[in-house]
Amino acid sequence: MPEPLLEAKEIVKSFGRVRALRGASFSVYPKEVVALVGDNGAGKSTLVKTLAGVHQPDSGQILFEGQPVDLHTPLDARRLGIETVYQDLALAAELDAGANMFLGREVMRPGLLGRLGFIDKQAMRSQSRDAFKNLGVALQDTAAPVATMSGGQRQGIAVSRAVTWASKVVFMDEPTAALGVVQTRNVLDLIARVRDQGLAVVLISHNMPEVFEVADRIEVLRLGTRVARFRRGEVTMEDVVGAMTGAITHDGEAA
Amino acid sequence: MTDVTTTAPADEPELDDEGQERPAPFWQRLVAGSSTWIGLILLGLIIVFSLLDPSAFVDTANARNIATDAAVLLVLATGMTYVIITAGIDLSVGGVLVFSGVVSAKGMHAAGGDNWGVIFLGLAVALAGGLAWGLINGFLVAKAKIPAFVVTLGTLGASLGAALVITGGVDEREVPFKLITTIGTGRAINNQIPWLVLIAFAVAIVFGIILAATRFGRYTYAVGSNEEAARRAGVPVDRHLIKVYALAGTLAGLAGFLSLARFSTTTIGGHDTDNLQAIAAVVIGGTSLFGGIGTMLGTVFGVFIPAVLQNGFVIVGVNPFWQNIAVGAVLIGAVYLDQLRRRSQYQR
Numbered sequence: 001m002p003e004p005l006l007e008a009k010e011i012v013k014s015f016g017r018v019r020a021l022r023g024a025s026f027s028v029y030p031k032e033v034v035a036l037v038g039d040n041g042a043g044k045s046t047l048v049k050t051l052a053g054v055h056q057p058d059s060g061q062i063l064f065e066g067q068p069v070d071l072h073t074p075l076d077a078r079r080l081g082i083e084t085v086y087q088d089l090a091l092a093a094e095l096d097a098g099a100n101m102f103l104g105r106e107v108m109r110p111g112l113l114g115r116l117g118f119i120d121k122q123a124m125r126s127q128s129r130d131a132f133k134n135l136g137v138a139l140q141d142t143a144a145p146v147a148t149m150s151g152g153q154r155q156g157i158a159v160s161r162a163v164t165w166a167s168k169v170v171f172m173d174e175p176t177a178a179l180g181v182v183q184t185r186n187v188l189d190l191i192a193r194v195r196d197q198g199l200a201v202v203l204i205s206h207n208m209p210e211v212f213e214v215a216d217r218i219e220v221l222r223l224g225t226r227v228a229r230f231r232r233g234e235v236t237m238e239d240v241v242g243a244m245t246g247a248i249t250h251d252g253e254a255a
Numbered sequence: 256m257t258d259v260t261t262t263a264p265a266d267e268p269e270l271d272d273e274g275q276e277r278p279a280p281f282w283q284r285l286v287a288g289s290s291t292w293i294g295l296i297l298l299g300l301i302i303v304f305s306l307l308d309p310s311a312f313v314d315t316a317n318a319r320n321i322a323t324d325a326a327v328l329l330v331l332a333t334g335m336t337y338v339i340i341t342a343g344i345d346l347s348v349g350g351v352l353v354f355s356g357v358v359s360a361k362g363m364h365a366a367g368g369d370n371w372g373v374i375f376l377g378l379a380v381a382l383a384g385g386l387a388w389g390l391i392n393g394f395l396v397a398k399a400k401i402p403a404f405v406v407t408l409g410t411l412g413a414s415l416g417a418a419l420v421i422t423g424g425v426d427e428r429e430v431p432f433k434l435i436t437t438i439g440t441g442r443a444i445n446n447q448i449p450w451l452v453l454i455a456f457a458v459a460i461v462f463g464i465i466l467a468a469t470r471f472g473r474y475t476y477a478v479g480s481n482e483e484a485a486r487r488a489g490v491p492v493d494r495h496l497i498k499v500y501a502l503a504g505t506l507a508g509l510a511g512f513l514s515l516a517r518f519s520t521t522t523i524g525g526h527d528t529d530n531l532q533a534i535a536a537v538v539i540g541g542t543s544l545f546g547g548i549g550t551m552l553g554t555v556f557g558v559f560i561p562a563v564l565q566n567g568f569v570i571v572g573v574n575p576f577w578q579n580i581a582v583g584a585v586l587i588g589a590v591y592l593d594q595l596r597r598r599s600q601y602q603r
Binding site (some may be wrong): 016075086106117 | 271336468469470471473476477479483484485487488489545547
């Protein structure tokens with residue numbers, strides 16, 4: 001196995017009296033889909049937000065390509081090529097799809113106008129239109145506020161944004177939770193395609209059939225710590241569910 | 256291929272032949288735009304008053320009066336538009352206006368003289384005074400996370416109090432004569448357009464363009480629409496909020512200077528409801544108190560609806576106190592329309 005691309009070691013994170021992560025470890029290897037699974041409250045979202053720079057760990061270490069890194073803000077994670085599709089999608093509902101796509105990385109107008117702070121809305125709109133088209137996200141009107149769009153379309157925008165900007169790792173926190181059958185299919189295909197393009201994808205999901213379909217590896221989180229690591233094909237759904245619920249513990253470096 | 260007909264799932268938008276999405280036609284966007292409706296209401300008011308009394312209402316001098324009366328409020332409302340789009344509020348503008356006018360007048364008085372140098376000094380002092388209060392508001396809202404309503408209510412009292420402390424409660428009446436005769440009451444462009452109106456519109460246009468077309472404007476909408484999403488997308492949310500409140504404060508400072516020029520006195524007691532007037536104008540103009548939505552054009556309309564009502568009532572002989580009632584009704588109606596629009600648009 002090569003060196004992990006991104007690795008969390010013994011992360012502890014508390015919110016007031018709630019200990020969300022109690023020494024959680026997690027690793028992501030290059031060009032793989034790894035599923036992070038666990039029951040409600042296992043700490044999946046907290047771990048993802050820690051690795052995305054939204055939360056700072058109380059203790060523990062984050063390694064990127066073997067080097068310890070401090071992720072103080074989401075920008076720090078983004079600079080390393082890490083993008084996240086949050087469970088709440090983190091879209092600005094009153095802005096249009098293109099504006100959301102380029103939020104925080106606006107394309108400036110060329111020349112003097114750009115230096116004065118003018119943004120190139122046309123360029124952003126057409127570039128995001130291309131991105132949506134490539135990723136199979138169907139939008140009636142890229143200039144309409146995101147608030148007017150369906151859950152599936154919003155999900156598509158959030159996923160497109162992350163995939164477009166990521167150069168190393170994409171976290172997807174429950175990306176299919178709000179989706180219908182067809183759109184779920186699209187997202188799963190997209191995950192495989194993104195991996196094939198050379199990115200690592202971390203899929204957070206409750207849905208076992210989905211996980212078994214796309215994940216190359218599975219890491220199980222329970223009560224704020226990693227309790228098991230599996231490779232696809234070496235494990236049954238019962239094993240994974242057992243690890244999630246505490247019936248089996250199986251965290252070895254051998255995994 | 257078989258000749259099976261398939262229907263697109265309800266969720267999928269319709270695509271035309273090339274699979275291209277169809278942007279809404281221009282007229283549809285125009286109708287959907289909130290500032291369009293407000294503009295029509297303003298136009299309707301102007302038509303009604305013109306028909307009721309064509310000789311008095313339709314008159315350059317009268318139009319000039321309306322615009323001059325509205326000028327200072329327009330400058331306040333310009334800053335307020337930014338603040339409200341970030342889902343904030345600035346109740347302190349009236350107090351900051353008075354404070355800035357007072358320190359500006361005191362500064363010019365201390366420097367002495369009646370020339371442009373003194374006037375520019377006074378302007379700089381007024382802007383700096385406004386900026387200082389705006390920065391205080393911004394830091395307390397963005398960094399200390401105190402609700403804007405509370406912060407600016409506090410600084411409203413504090414800035415007014417500071418103005419009273421400085422003056423001992425007596426209006427400063429020593430204002431350079433040149434300031435009064437030029438910016439205060441003078442006119443530009445063939446002696447047609449009052450300087451006050453020109454300055455106020457220049458401010459509204461410049462900051463309207465910044466709001467609509469620059470990254471600063473985009474961040475303003477983003478922060479108001481979803482602060483957490485903006486933060487995660489790398490928008491420097493705290494710094495941006497501080498800048499927005501600093502802008503509102505600085506424009507309140509400018510408004511204080513303009514008011515000083517116009518009335519040739521600091522009018523300490525005359526700005527108790529400036530904040531509410533500015534907020535009403537912005538909200539009538541279609542800016543949402545929930546943040547993320549609003550335009551400067553709408554604000555301009557929102558400033559002029561009360562101004563036209565006031566003026567029109569006087570001209571057609573209605574007791575002008577009715578204006579307050581009419582503006583109140585327009586305000587509530589505007590917000591109700593906004594709610595209806597949002598409800599129909601966002602129901603998915």
